[in-house]
Amino acid sequence: MLFRVDPSSPVPLGEQIAGGLRGAIADGSVRPGERLPSAREVAASLGVNMHTVLRGYQQLRDEGLIELRRGRGAVVTGGPAPGRARLTARARELVAESRALGLSDDDILNLVRTSLG
Amino acid sequence: MSTARRVLVAVLPYPLACAAVTVSYRSLRDRLPDPMATHIGPGDKADGFDDPGAFLGVSLGVFLAIGAVFAFLTWLTRSAPGQQRGVAAAGGGMAVALGWIVVAIVRANAEVGADGDAASVTLPGRLAAAGFAAALVYGVLGWLAAGRGETPAPATGPVPADAARLPLAESESAGWTRVVGSRAQVGVGAITLAGAALIGFVAGWPAALICAAFGVPLVLLCRVRVSADRRGITVTPAALPWPRLNVPLERIEEATHRSVDALRDLGGWGYRAHPGISGIVLRSGDAISARLTNGSEFVVTVDDAATAAALLNTLADRERSIGGRA
Numbered sequence: 001m002l003f004r005v006d007p008s009s010p011v012p013l014g015e016q017i018a019g020g021l022r023g024a025i026a027d028g029s030v031r032p033g034e035r036l037p038s039a040r041e042v043a044a045s046l047g048v049n050m051h052t053v054l055r056g057y058q059q060l061r062d063e064g065l066i067e068l069r070r071g072r073g074a075v076v077t078g079g080p081a082p083g084r085a086r087l088t089a090r091a092r093e094l095v096a097e098s099r100a101l102g103l104s105d106d107d108i109l110n111l112v113r114t115s116l117g
Numbered sequence: 118m119s120t121a122r123r124v125l126v127a128v129l130p131y132p133l134a135c136a137a138v139t140v141s142y143r144s145l146r147d148r149l150p151d152p153m154a155t156h157i158g159p160g161d162k163a164d165g166f167d168d169p170g171a172f173l174g175v176s177l178g179v180f181l182a183i184g185a186v187f188a189f190l191t192w193l194t195r196s197a198p199g200q201q202r203g204v205a206a207a208g209g210g211m212a213v214a215l216g217w218i219v220v221a222i223v224r225a226n227a228e229v230g231a232d233g234d235a236a237s238v239t240l241p242g243r244l245a246a247a248g249f250a251a252a253l254v255y256g257v258l259g260w261l262a263a264g265r266g267e268t269p270a271p272a273t274g275p276v277p278a279d280a281a282r283l284p285l286a287e288s289e290s291a292g293w294t295r296v297v298g299s300r301a302q303v304g305v306g307a308i309t310l311a312g313a314a315l316i317g318f319v320a321g322w323p324a325a326l327i328c329a330a331f332g333v334p335l336v337l338l339c340r341v342r343v344s345a346d347r348r349g350i351t352v353t354p355a356a357l358p359w360p361r362l363n364v365p366l367e368r369i370e371e372a373t374h375r376s377v378d379a380l381r382d383l384g385g386w387g388y389r390a391h392p393g394i395s396g397i398v399l400r401s402g403d404a405i406s407a408r409l410t411n412g413s414e415f416v417v418t419v420d421d422a423a424t425a426a427a428l429l430n431t432l433a434d435r436e437r438s439i440g441g442r443a
Contacts (some may be wrong), residue, residue, distance in 0.1 A: 002283075002424060005293040035355075037294050037342065045292030045346040 001030050013048055014055030020091075021056070025065055025076055026085035036066065036074040063088050090097055119264060120195045126259040127191045127208035131184030134216025135177050141220045153226045157245075163238040169226075174401050176219045183211065189325060197390035199362075210256035213371045271367035272410045273326030280371050283427035286437075291384045291403050292346035296355050297419040299339050299386065299399035306335030313335040332378035338387075341397065343405070343417050345372075345425035347432055352397050352405060362388070362397065364415050366436055370408045372429035374422035377404040383416075405429075428440055 001024050005016045024030040037045075039053040048055075057074050060066045065085050066074050077084075098108045128256045156165025167175075181335045187208030192202040226238045285291055309332030317325030340355035349365040360423075383389035388397050396416035398404070405425050406417040419425070 001295065002291060002293045002428070004285070004289055006286050006289040008286070008288040013138075035296070037344075041294070041344070042292065045294065045344055045348070046290050047347060048290075 001036075003042055003046055005048060012055075013052045015060065016057030017042070017053055018059040021060060022063075022065065022085045022089055025081055026089055028074055028082055032076050032078045032081045036073075036076070038073050080089045119198070120192060120201070120367055123201055123205040123263045124188050124191045126263050127187040127205040128184050129369070130209045130212035130216070131180050131187075132257065134212045134219075137216050138173070138176055138180075138219050138223070141223050142169070144271075145223055147229040147329065147387045148231050149223070150226060150229055150231060150233050150235045152235055152240075153223075154229075154235045155222065155393055157222065157225075157238075157240040161239045161242055163236055163240075166235050180212065180215060183215070184208075186209070189254060191339075193392070194390050195392070197395045198265075200388070202260060202265075204258045205263050206259035209259040210252040213254035213255040214248050217251055218245055221245070221248065222365045238293065270410055272370050272433070272437065274370070276371050276433050281427040282425065282434070283360050283424065290347065291428055291432075292344065293425045294342060294344040294346075295419050295425075296340055296342050297353070297399055297417075298341075302339040302399065304331050306339060309335060324437060341399065343397075343419045343425070345405065345429050347436075348416070350405065350425075350429070359383060364407060364409070364434050366429070368411075369407050369415075369429060369433055370410055370429055372407045372426035374403060374426045375406045375416075376402060377406075377416050377418050379418070 001021070003020055004018060005013050005020075007013065009016065011019070011039050021036070030036075036042075036057070038058060039050050042053045043050040057068060058065065058094065061068050061074075063084070064077060065075050065081055065088070095108060096110075098111065103111070134160045135328045144326045146169070150168040151169055152171060153169045154163030154165070155167045155172045158164030187204065191201055191205045191208065194204050221240060221244045222238075225238050226235065229235065229238050259434075264441070283291070305312055309328060313325045313328035313332055316328050317348065337356060338354050341352050342355045344351040344353075347366065349363060349367075349369060351364075377383070377398060379386050379398045383394065383396065383398050385393065386398055386400075389395060393412075394416065396404070396414075396418075398416065398418050400418055402418055403420060403422045405422040407415045407426075407429070
């Protein structure tokens with residue numbers, strides 16, 4: 001798997017790491033059950049702080065895409081992780097585009113609620 | 118020249134061991150029983166006997182043969198300096214252990230006297246242990262004397278323009294990593310460990326320990342993590358942070374990927390070092406292939422090697438352009 005971060009981008013580095021991994025899970029290049037390299041390894045590889053990588057991993061855990069276990073490290077969640085990753089990526093796009101259009105958080109929630117029908 | 122020095126570290130103790138054995142044999146010749154005890158078995162008791170002259174001849178012959186083997190191995194591993202250092206230190210240490218034990222056997226025979234019964238010769242286990250301790254001391258000293266070796270000249274020329282690249286933004290950093298495993302090796306390791314357990318029941322723990330000593334590394338090293346990033350190519354066991362094999366970016370002229378046949382290209386599996394090519398080969402197939410500044414090739418078989426090679430070329434470009442500016 002390829003990790004890439006760009007410090008000159010306005011997106012926080014942890015979020016960039018999460019985004020890259022989310023994409024890899026979505027397109028199947030990182031498979032359910034696969035073990036991710038430890039945060040320490042990724043940090044040394046990219047030359048960033050370990051806590052930055054951990055923030056990215058924690059974000060993916062909150063999205064239900066990976067499991068973080070003491071001693072075993074980070075493992076991609078089994079089951080529908082690729083689909084969930086695609087969905088999460090789209091949800092984030094939806095939010096980003098709505099905000100660019102000047103919609104408030106309530107507006108975005110209303111938009112989604114209306115789409116539920 | 119570090120190979121010459123390392124061959125010396127591996128070989129020098131062999132003539133010294135021969136000299137020590139010859140001197141102790143000469144000075145104690147009149148007090149040795151005939152036949153003398155030549156092998157000490159369980160319970161520190163003698164269980165092998167031979168003519169003293171034959172024992173001297175065989176001992177010296179074995180020393181010289183093993184010395185020649187280690188000289189050859191040290192020369193053979195010259196393209197893998199880290200491995201060569203270990204081979205040289207182990208080779209020299211082995212001479213110390215062998216010489217120590219043969220001298221101890223000659224002296225133990227002399228204690229019985231020329232008219233004594235060779236079957237009553239005993240050699241305390243602690244003497245053999247002292248021999249191994251001396252070998253360990255030599256091994257450590259030899260390791261230090263062998264030195265880190267000359268640092269290979271860093272690459273100065275640019276990566277060839279036709280080599281694959283992975284587009285990166287100017288301020289972007291990237292790292293590639295992947296785990297590769299050998300199912301055959303897990304199988305062999307598991308069978309060896311099962312064999313060790315079986316032998317443990319049947320033949321006692323010393324034999325089982327030796328069997329396990331082969332099985333445990335097989336199982337632990339059957340999966341490795343390969344990384345390609347600003348530090349070059351790094352290979353570590355997937356389950357452990359150590360041992361770590363690193364080929365820094367500055368030693369890589371150009372990275373490509375190609376199909377490697379473990380048996381045909383490297384003569385087997387695992388960490389292989391031959392003149393002109395070295396690498397870690399857990400299976401045949403797609404591999405990162407790096408052309409190094411010393412003219413040899415370093416390969417690691419791993420899936421998606423093309424991405425890793427392209428990233429290495431891009432990062433090497435970047436490093437060399439920074440070096441050029443400074």
